[in-house]
Amino acid sequence: MFGIPMILINLVIAAVASIAWVAVNALVLVYCERKFAGHIQRRPGPFEVGPHGVLQPLIDGLKLMSKQLLTPDNSDKVLFWLAPILSMIPVMLLFMPIPYSPLLTGMEVNLGLLLILAFSSFNGLAVILAGWASNNKWGVLGAARAVAQTVAYEIPLLLCVLAISFMTGTLNLSEITAQQAGWIIDWNVFKQPLAFIIFIVAMFGETNRAPFDLAEAESELTAGFHTEYSSMGFGLFFMAEYGYMVAMCSICAVLFLGGFHGPIPGIEGWWWMLLKTYALLFLMIWARWTYPRVRFDQLLNLNWKWLLPLATFNLLATALLMKL
Amino acid sequence: MNAFKKHIWQPVKDCWSLMVGLKITGKYFCKPLITVHYPREVIDSENLSTYGGHIEQIGKPKDPATPKCISCMMCSTNCPSKCLTIVKQKAPKPTPEQEAAMAAAKEAGEKVVKPKAPKNPAKFNYDYTLCSLCGTCIDVCPVKSLKFSNNIYWVATSRKEMQIDLLARLKEQATELSAPAPKTEAQPATAEKEA
Amino acid sequence: MSAYQNLEQMTGDFYTQKFEAAKQDGTLIINMGPQHPSTHGVLRIVIEVDGEYIVRAEPVLGYLHRMHEKMGETQTWGAFIPNMGRVDYGHPMAWNWSYVGAVEKLMGIEVPERAEYLRVIMTELNRITSHLLWWGAYILDLGAFTPIMYAFDDREMLLDILQRPSASRLTYSNFRVGGVQMDLDDKCIEMIKAFIPHFRERLPMYHDLVTENIILRKRIEGVGIIDQDMCRRYGCTGPVLRGAGVAYDVRKDEPYSVYDRFDFDIPTQDSACSAGRYHVRVAEMEQSLRIIEQALEQLPGAEGKHIMDKAPKPAMKPPAGEAYFNTEGGRGKVGIYAVSDGTKVPYRVKLRAPGFSNMNAFAEASTGTILADAVAILGSLDLIIPELDR
Numbered sequence: 001m002f003g004i005p006m007i008l009i010n011l012v013i014a015a016v017a018s019i020a021w022v023a024v025n026a027l028v029l030v031y032c033e034r035k036f037a038g039h040i041q042r043r044p045g046p047f048e049v050g051p052h053g054v055l056q057p058l059i060d061g062l063k064l065m066s067k068q069l070l071t072p073d074n075s076d077k078v079l080f081w082l083a084p085i086l087s088m089i090p091v092m093l094l095f096m097p098i099p100y101s102p103l104l105t106g107m108e109v110n111l112g113l114l115l116i117l118a119f120s121s122f123n124g125l126a127v128i129l130a131g132w133a134s135n136n137k138w139g140v141l142g143a144a145r146a147v148a149q150t151v152a153y154e155i156p157l158l159l160c161v162l163a164i165s166f167m168t169g170t171l172n173l174s175e176i177t178a179q180q181a182g183w184i185i186d187w188n189v190f191k192q193p194l195a196f197i198i199f200i201v202a203m204f205g206e207t208n209r210a211p212f213d214l215a216e217a218e219s220e221l222t223a224g225f226h227t228e229y230s231s232m233g234f235g236l237f238f239m240a241e242y243g244y245m246v247a248m249c250s251i252c253a254v255l256f257l258g259g260f261h262g263p264i265p266g267i268e269g270w271w272w273m274l275l276k277t278y279a280l281l282f283l284m285i286w287a288r289w290t291y292p293r294v295r296f297d298q299l300l301n302l303n304w305k306w307l308l309p310l311a312t313f314n315l316l317a318t319a320l321l322m323k324l
Numbered sequence: 325m326n327a328f329k330k331h332i333w334q335p336v337k338d339c340w341s342l343m344v345g346l347k348i349t350g351k352y353f354c355k356p357l358i359t360v361h362y363p364r365e366v367i368d369s370e371n372l373s374t375y376g377g378h379i380e381q382i383g384k385p386k387d388p389a390t391p392k393c394i395s396c397m398m399c400s401t402n403c404p405s406k407c408l409t410i411v412k413q414k415a416p417k418p419t420p421e422q423e424a425a426m427a428a429a430k431e432a433g434e435k436v437v438k439p440k441a442p443k444n445p446a447k448f449n450y451d452y453t454l455c456s457l458c459g460t461c462i463d464v465c466p467v468k469s470l471k472f473s474n475n476i477y478w479v480a481t482s483r484k485e486m487q488i489d490l491l492a493r494l495k496e497q498a499t500e501l502s503a504p505a506p507k508t509e510a511q512p513a514t515a516e517k518e519a
Numbered sequence: 520m521s522a523y524q525n526l527e528q529m530t531g532d533f534y535t536q537k538f539e540a541a542k543q544d545g546t547l548i549i550n551m552g553p554q555h556p557s558t559h560g561v562l563r564i565v566i567e568v569d570g571e572y573i574v575r576a577e578p579v580l581g582y583l584h585r586m587h588e589k590m591g592e593t594q595t596w597g598a599f600i601p602n603m604g605r606v607d608y609g610h611p612m613a614w615n616w617s618y619v620g621a622v623e624k625l626m627g628i629e630v631p632e633r634a635e636y637l638r639v640i641m642t643e644l645n646r647i648t649s650h651l652l653w654w655g656a657y658i659l660d661l662g663a664f665t666p667i668m669y670a671f672d673d674r675e676m677l678l679d680i681l682q683r684p685s686a687s688r689l690t691y692s693n694f695r696v697g698g699v700q701m702d703l704d705d706k707c708i709e710m711i712k713a714f715i716p717h718f719r720e721r722l723p724m725y726h727d728l729v730t731e732n733i734i735l736r737k738r739i740e741g742v743g744i745i746d747q748d749m750c751r752r753y754g755c756t757g758p759v760l761r762g763a764g765v766a767y768d769v770r771k772d773e774p775y776s777v778y779d780r781f782d783f784d785i786p787t788q789d790s791a792c793s794a795g796r797y798h799v800r801v802a803e804m805e806q807s808l809r810i811i812e813q814a815l816e817q818l819p820g821a822e823g824k825h826i827m828d829k830a831p832k833p834a835m836k837p838p839a840g841e842a843y844f845n846t847e848g849g850r851g852k853v854g855i856y857a858v859s860d861g862t863k864v865p866y867r868v869k870l871r872a873p874g875f876s877n878m879n880a881f882a883e884a885s886t887g888t889i890l891a892d893a894v895a896i897l898g899s900l901d902l903i904i905p906e907l908d909r
Contacts, residue, residue: 040349041668043359137549141571141890210662211734214891290349290728291342292735293662295891296571306335338733348728349665358672371679376686402833404598458601458692459700460833472686 014106018095025246026239029281030057036285067231072135075228079133084229084236087126090119091243098250099174101260101270112173113161116251117154120206123244124150130237134228145214145296152303153205153212159311160195160202163318164188164255173251177259184263189256194314196256198307203248203284205303207241210288214296249280367476376472378452379461381494388498391491392469394443399461399470407454408461411447415439445491452486534579538565546574551893553582559656560904564881564893571889576882583908591868596622597696597833599868604692606870607906609649612642613848614855615694618868620775620844621857622696625837631823634698635777640711640814641684641699642846643807645691647718648677649849650804657797657898658729661738666729673721676714683707696835698826711815715808722805730801739793743884743896746791754876757851758803759900762796764789769847781813793899800901834863850874850901874906 031046031054038045046053071077097112099105109115124147131143167188168176180187189196205212229237253259253276260273294302360367381391393410400408418426418439429436462470480486531539539548552563561582567575587602594602603614616638623630630638651674655667678688684701685693693700703711729735750760760767768785770778786802788795839861845854851873858867877900885893 036353037664039357040353041665042352042355042357042672043668044357044361047361137547213662286346286349286353289663289665290345291663291732292658292729292738293891294734295738295889297889298737338736341727341731341733344727345729345732348724352665352669371682374683374686375688376682402595402598404594404601456601456604456690456692457687458604459686460597460600463695463700464833 011107014096015092018092018106021095022092022239022243022246026242027057027061029242029246030060032281033285033288036282037289040286040289061235064231064235069232070228070230072228075135076133079129080228081233083126083130083133084233084240086129087123087240088236088243090122091240091247093119094243094247095250097173098247098254099177099259100250100273101268102174104270105174108172108174110170110172113165113171116247117158117161120244120247121150121154123240126240130229136228139228146208149205149208149212149214149296149299152300153202153307156198156303156307156311157202157206159308159315160192160199161255163192163195163311163315166315166318166322167191173254173259177254177261180258181261181268182265184258187256187258187261192256192314192318194310196252198311198314199252199256200280200283201302201307203252204287205299207244207248207284209241209245209284211291211294212299213288214293214299245281245284246277249277249284252280253277369474372474372476375474375476376457376459377475377478378455378457378473378488379450379470379490380473380497381448381490382469382471383494383498388501389495390444391448391494392467393445393448393465394467394469395445396466398464398466402460402464404458404460405454405456407451409447409449409451410445413441413444413446415441448490450488450490452488453483534563534565534577538567538575538577541575542567543569543574545569559898559902560907562902562904562907564897566890566893568890573885573888573890573893576885576893578878578881580878580904580908583904585905585909587909588868588870591865591870593864595834595863596837596865597831597835599865600694601690601692603694604687604690605905606872606909607848607850607853607874607903608689609652609901609903609906610642610645610849610853611689611691612638612645612694613846613853614870615692616642616776617844617846617853617855618857619694619696620846621842621855622835622837624842624844625840625857625859626696626831626835628697628827628831630698630776631825631827632777632821633702633818633823634825634827636814636818636821637684637699637703637825638694639777639781640703640811640818641681641691641693643810643814644677644681644711646807646849647804648674648681650800651677653800653849653901654725654729657901658735660894660898661735663729663735666725669721669725669728673718676710676717680707680710680714683710695826695830697830698824700826702825708815708818711811715812718808719805722801725801730797736794738891739797739895739899740790742793742888742892743899744791745880745884749880749883753880755851755880756873756876757848757901758796758799759851759877759880761785761787761799762899763791769845769852773845775844775846777814778810780817781810783809783813793895796899796901836861836863845871848873850903850906851877870909872906872909874900874902874904878902878907 034056035045035053044053046056049056049059071080094116096106097109097115127143127146127150131139131141131146134140164176165171168179170176176188204210208214250273253273257276258272260270261268262272381393384390384392395410395412397410400406400410416439422439426436426438457472459472462468462472535548535550542548546567546569548565548567550563550565553561555562563579563582565577565579566573587606590602591599600615600618603618604611606614651670655670655674658666681691682688684699684703684707685691686701687693745755745759745763747763747765749755750763750765755763756767756769764787766785766787769775771785783806786799786806788798837859839859841856841858843854843856845852847853852871853873854871856867856869856871857865860866881896881900885896888896
């Protein structure tokens with residue numbers, strides 16, 4: 001049609017849908033988080049704005065947009081404003097290879113997993129830029145911590161993903177989903193339980209979520225690397241964090257929980273994918289409001305001394321079992 | 325064996341403590357809320373009756389719009405924050421009969437009795453912005469004319485609004501209490517019926 | 520390098536300049552506070568950090584100085600009691616008690632027995648509220664947002680109970696020279712009797728949710744060693760001293776009022792770290808419940824009323840002299856030294872705040888630790904800054 005290849009139209013629609021998905025999720029997740037936090041603490045949470053507070057995130061977004069964009073004195077203006085944008089854009093790209101249903105796949109890429117892992121590393125760069133360009137001692141401290149944490153937790157994540165791809169023989173997310181069709185027992189979580197647990201812990205560490213949220217430890221470092229950001233700068237970091245959370249949970253659902261397949265053969269659809277993603281998100285929110293923060297050196301210790309050896313062991317065991 | 329316990333069994337027990345924590349918060353997630361959801365709900369009145377809000381006057385049993393206060397000034401002198409301002413009433417001007425009686429008494433060489441000022445105060449102003457709710461004024465009042473109020477749902481937008489005229493407040497409360505009684509009209513009807 | 524030279528070139532205020540004078544190479548000087556979520560009140564700590572390790576720390580006080588001791592020289596004896604309600608909003612009844620105890624000593628007054636029991640019950644209930652507030656705020660500093668809400672649920676019940684005899688919910692000033700302001704009515708005693716088993720049920724839940732949690736244990740075990748020698752040098756009292764292994768409690772070692780009639784333990788821990796102080800405070804809540812139970816049993820048999828007959832008026836005139844009275848507050852030994860010159864206004868009222876001595880141990884305890892540990896140590900000292908600055 002008009003000489004434009006179909007694939008380009010697909011990509012554009014996928015990109016737009018991806019952006020919309022991230023935006024909608026940010027709103028829904030903010031609401032869910034505040035409501036779950038409220039009910040865990042036995043209080044109502046947002047209630048006044050809209051029935052039971054459903055319009056709260058919208059109004060909060062409007063409030064954020066209407067605030068003044070401040071740039072601190074002596075800061076590097078270009079880097080300062082580049083950081084939130086750099087944080088936000090890769091998130092949207094992360095959703096392209098994830099298959100929400102046989103039809104709702106952004107793009108079928110043979111190297112889907114590699115793409116995701118590569119783009120999720122951009123967050124670390126954005127955090128460093130934010131902390132440094134703020135010209136704030138607390139910001140620099142927070143940024144240094146956040147980058148060390150992100151870089152560290154990527155490795156067990158990678159090893160778990162590798163174990164799965166050893167088993168399935170492909171990096172293409174749609175194919176990995178297809179191999180889990182059938183009964184619930186066919187899901188990868190039963191074949192790789194250790195990898196599942198390591199992936200969940202690494203997911204917490206990768207997205208800077210409690211109990212690993214030293215980077216934004218409100219009661220210790222004011223606000224860490226995003227201390228100096230106001231209005232939409234903060235809003236973009238916020239949305240990017242929730243975007244990464246959703247992306248990681250979706251990937252976990254695809255890799256371990258059977259993607260869009262239901263527990264019984266024949267039942268499949270995008271609603272299963274949504275259910276699984278939101279179950280994992282609920283777990284993340286639940287853990288945030290239960291546990292205290294892990295101290296920074298203990299956080300890194302946990303990674304290098306526990307997760308990495310376990311993930312390596314898992315990989316070797318998988319390789320051995322595949323050979324036999 | 326000790327190494328096994330320390331390096332493998334202990335971490336497993338530690339991870340179990342994390343699960344226990346999740347279980348507890350999960351349990352509370354499913355329980356009802358405990359906050360008083362104002363303004364849909366309010367604090368129950370029994371609890372509220374013992375709360376110490378700002379000071380107010382107590383009216384005389386037979387004349388609720390007049391305070392028991394005798395303007396002795398004990399409360400305002402003993403207040404640590406100096407938040408009470410009391411103005412005594414002046415003696416009224418003598419009526420012509422009283423003037424005549426006074427003149428007659430003076431001529432007869434007897435003691436002249438001047439009309440006395442009423443005991444309750446002319447002004448009783450209370451600055452809630454200074455009050456520390458210590459209750460000293462309530463303790464030292466010899467006629468027990470002061471008490472704590474239960475006024476917790478009160479919002480003021482300026483300092484002046486928080487400076488209360490306690491006499492006016494007492495009058496308002498007295499008129500609220502003595503609501504126009506439709507019963508008094510009904511009673512004669514029933515009395516007639518019985519008769 | 521004196522701070523009074525080269526004034527134009529130096530940046531920072533007086534305290535920062537003095538601190539910077541001894542700065543080493545390669546370190547960062549940062550301010551924790553005075554606006555900071557974890558310094559319980561308005562406290563400023565100037566810290567020299569080498570990477571993440573604290574090289575030097577120095578607290579700067581005075582941001583919350585409200586001149587209570589000066590007010591003690593201008594208010595009458597009775598009018599100073601509301602001040603005592605506000606020095607330490609965590610455990611104000613201990614301060615109330617110390618003050619009226621000192622005045623009663625000056626005047627040679629004996630308080631009726633019933634009033635003593637009422638004081639004990641109210642002060643121990645207040646100690647539980649103080650420890651619950653500390654517990655919730657400490658865990659909040661360490662990053663968990665829900666335990667403070669659960670603690671405040673119990674605390675609300677206690678505030679409803681304590682509201683009945685005092686008409687206040689936080690800054691209690693219901694002690695009077697010669698007794699207490701109001702007696703406990705029957706409903707109040709009923710509520711206390713219902714609260715005790717309820718709270719005993721809740722304590723295991725706190726234990727499971729927080730105390731046993733591995734993340735918390737890793738944060739506070741072995742952090743911030745304040746051993747017996749350090750305690751003696753700085754004059755630390757209260758749970759800080761008991762967490763270092765010294766079983767010193769004013770209620771047992773210098774008994775006042777009717778505390779010698781109760782059977783309760785003094786919990787101590789030998790580890791001298793933040794975890795030790797944490798466990799001491801949690802155990803103290805249980806001991807307070809025991810004291811309250813025994814006091815409620817003995818209360819009906821006590822003679823007298825809630826205040827002595829012909830109690831001194833607020834503008835009382837104690838005979839000239841001096842008196843010192845100390846009690847065990849939630850934070851340590853609360854002492855008040857009152858000097859009278861025979862008039863209705865004190866000559867001098869000196870307030871001995873336990874937090875002030877405990878705070879000074881922080882600088883030495885936090886050297887060599889990480890910033891995150893500084894927060895853990897500060898929380899475990901249970902500081903209420905208004906008490907430090909008075």
